[in-house]
Amino acid sequence: MQKKLSKKQGEGLSLLPYLIALSSGVLMGLTVAPVDAWFLAWIALAPLWVLVITSAKHKNQSPPASPALFWGIGYHGVALFWITGIHPMDWLGVPWWPSLAITLFCWSFISLYGGVFVAIWAAVMARAAKQKPWLRILIGTSIWCGLEALWSAGPLWWSSLAYTQSPHNLIILHLGQLSGTTTITATIVAINGLIAEAWINRQGAKNLSASSAPWRFVNPYLAIATTLLITLHLIGLALYSQPIAQPPAAALKIGVIQGNIPNKIKLTPEGLRRAITGYTNGYLTLVNQGVNAVLTPEGAMPFFQRDLAATPLISAVKEKGVVAWVGAFGERGRSYTNSLFTVIGSGEITSRYDKSKLVPLGEYIPFESILGGIISRLSPLDEHQVPGAANQIFDTPFGRAIVGICYESAFPEQFRRQAGAGGQFILSSSNDAHYSASMPFQHHAQDIMRAIETDRWTARATNTGYSAFVDPHGRTLWISRYNTYETHAETIYRRQTQTFYVRWGDWLTPLLLGLGALAWGCNIFWQNDGNTKLR
Incomplete structure (x- = not known):
């Protein structure tokens, strides 16, 4: 009996990371219309960050990429739920059931596709789990921005973290004048990373000596997150306050x-x-x-x-x-x-x-040599639209x-x-x-x-x-x-x-990736050099 209870408890615990990841991804999805809870973007990534780092440090837990996949599905699935509005496609002559099948395929595919990118991010972060917190924040921010840049270079793109702030937070959106959406995405990821590191390293403040009593309950990561958030909003406010010439x-x-x-x-x-x-x-x-x-x-x-x-x-x-x-x-x-x-x-x-940017399946069939036969069985669509230069x-x-x-x-x-x-x-x-x-x-x-x-x-x-x-x-x-x-x-x-x-253009992404790679490489070199000297 005791063994059965322990087994059930273990199964419940093993599901917990996935539930937390999925729930926080859904919270990120609620930042855009129709809910417009844009402020959740500043905390909704932090739970996943904590899960990835802690699970990477404890080998017996689930692989970090698995909960990350659920986070991405939760975010993109909720944010892009409007895709299901294409059903029924009777206006294109598609019967009801094939229309439903196409719609569910589109929604599931884009949700899973977004989840894969988050899983890749988590896999890289797991390799950086043993690095110092400041380095993890730099790596996490740069990798996320790099993956968004890679994704936006393809035909399927919509839900950047940056657009969670539009149209309500116009002040922070003005950072887009510096390096496009990357500036806003980097800000959101970095703030979430600092909050996550504050949670991971929360024991640090408790272990301070008595002489540091006034600062005992001050978490440095939360302090940095607050300072950074205020500073970047002030920069955005300065840009937002610029007068618009109307000759x-x-x-x-x-x-x-x-x-x-x-x-x-x-x-x-x-x-x-x-x-x-x-x-x-x-x-x-x-x-x-x-x-x-x-x-x-x-x-x-x-x-x-x-x-x-x-x-x-x-x-x-x-x-x-x-x-x-x-x-x-x-x-x-x-x-x-x-x-x-x-x-x-x-x-x-x-x-x-x-x-020049056509809607996949709506205006052309991606991977037509592979999917064309499948789509033609589901639908009478005969699309021959071509993109502009x-x-x-x-x-x-x-x-x-x-x-x-x-x-x-x-x-x-x-x-x-x-x-x-x-x-x-x-x-x-x-x-x-x-x-x-x-x-x-x-x-x-x-x-x-x-x-x-x-x-x-x-x-x-x-x-x-x-x-x-x-x-x-x-x-x-x-x-x-x-x-x-x-x-x-x-x-x-x-x-x-x-x-x-x-x-x-987007100069920030290559800068962040370069700094992240350089810092990570230098840190590994110093660690190896230190180990060599100890021997």
Whole structure:
């Protein structure tokens, strides 16, 4: 009987690290919409840090990478739960059950994929468990930033730790002007690491001598964490407090149209009629309000470029002479692109931007040679969308613009490159119609980060919400309602400033990795040298 009880207790204890890791990962997932508990990001990684270090020091405990996998699944699974909103995909002609299977596959895959990166981080941290706490913090921060940089270089990317602070903590988001999202991610990881080390080394304060009584209950790691958190927020506040120049010569009044056309009917006769009527009437309404240009959402006019000239919207542009940025489809051989076109007063298309970051499974099939057969059995989808070039520029009658189409908002390098090439304002064109409301709000949060990093005004037009205008400090000047037809005009200002991030890119990640590797190598050398002398 006693043996059975001991066995059950052992099993319960063996499950505890996984439950703690999963729970703290879920807490990190609650930092973004729809819960928006952004403050949890400053403590939600600490439990995993403690688990990894303590389990690595005690060989009889579970491998550190295993609970870390659960942490990553908890974080990404909750933060990206909106992916399940693509079901049912009847608007694409996918039957109900195959739609459910595709949806669950997408959600499970991205959650597990995110978990793998956290597991890799934990495996490296386990090797550093016997190093000094300050070195563990440096290594943990640099490895996490390096893994995020690696992940964001691929096609699947969204949930950086940095975006847990958007749109609520605009002050800390201004650190993005220094080295992009890495600066914020590094801050969050370092603070969590200091809190974790405070817990791991909590016995240190108790063992102080009586002569140190006034400091007996002061944990140095917590003190450093508090100082660092306040200091970095003060730096962010200094950047946030910088005045934004608004010279009249740089003013540009832009109107946005939120068409509110569900994807289910978008390509039906009813959907086409609503698109033609809604965007044409919206254009005329905004022109009457004295705008300089009108921005439409991604795929607002579901026509190929060759057919746009015959639409009433282009006829209205010819009649009124006001520029329109029209979301439609371009052609490239036998394939097509998701594009934004500049249509000037004569009806001529003078510039075109092709979406270069496509949504996996939604706009193309990743690893098509492997997954193509599986997907084709589940769905009648026949996608032939191709990405645009990586080095595009988008010139307009008002100067060069920075363009992001939908999913591209998650990739800061897209915006940094265009800002560095002379982009003076941001045009974000999206269609988030097939997801729940939390996804477009997260999308808006991504655009806020891009506005701050590049120091640019942003006009954001979406199909069903949230359309918005954002200033260079990330403040939302106006935001639409959700699932409504709306038009709105706002004055933005063209800017030619270049933040440290725009000029130099993500310099912090290689610096942290270099310092971490150097410090770790030197520490190992000193340890080996000390052991040699003792012999």
